[in-house]
Amino acid sequence: MNTNKLTGKNVLITAGAQGIGESITKHFIDNGANVAIHYFSSADTANQLTEYATSKGQKAIAISGDLTKEADANAMLKTTVDALGSLDILINNAGSLVARRMLGDIETEFWHKVMDINLTSMMFVTRAAAPYLAKNENSSIVNLASLAGRKGGHPGSLVYATSKGAILTFTRALSTELGDQGIRVNAVSPGLILGTSFHNTHTTKESAAETTAGIPIQRAGNAADVARAVLFLASEYDGFITGATLDINGGVYNM
Secondary structure: OOOOHHHOOEEEOOOOOOOOHHHHHHHHHHOEEEEEEEEEEOOOHHHHHHHHHHHHHEEEEEEOOOOOOOOHHHHHHHHHHHHOOOOOOOEOOOOOOOOEEHHOOHHHHHHHHHHHHHHHHHHHHHHHHHHHHHOOOOEEEEEEHHHHHHHHHOEHHHHHHOOOOOHHHHHHHHHHHHHHOOOOEEEEEEEOEEOOHHHHHHHHHHHHHHHHHHOOOOOOHHHHHHHHHHHHHHHHOOOOOOOOEEEEEOOOOOO
């Protein structure tokens, strides 16, 4: 994989200081990119990653914000471009299941909260980023979807799965809309990725073991499995892949 194309590129990663996001950020730093690391609660890790990047002679900034707020998303983009000078790559990684709720237990407020975190925030960030990305001849957006958006998820993840399914469509629609501006838009759709706070919070050991038993390659994924795929799609910023979703699930779902 020719990722040295990432050297000197300016990358913004939302929720870039925990779980899959942390691994994505570290992979970008290791491949020579300058990084803007958005975080909501993981200030310590965001600052450690910033120090790691600057120790390698790269530019880095940590930015806190609630991306369900339009103003925070807009401010994050301005701070990013002020610090890095421009923007080449956007990684829309922020998202959460929040809680498992069956249909009958979904209050309207809960529906809106999950949709805002996973989908509306992605629109806010992408809308704010697009004018900056369009200033380059080639730019790239990678959105984090989920196997739940393909298969519907485990019981209790109706809202989450619906929002992640929408991200697949959002990705295809954006790729069509932004293509003539030199911006490619792709998604990754991770399956069971263990060792993250997401599954530590929302998945029991028994459920994880049961799911893993059904994975053809007989192991769960890890954050680096996803990060490598994200880097590939991002480093192909002058490539021919757009509107695509790369499934990362050990063979559980293939289509």
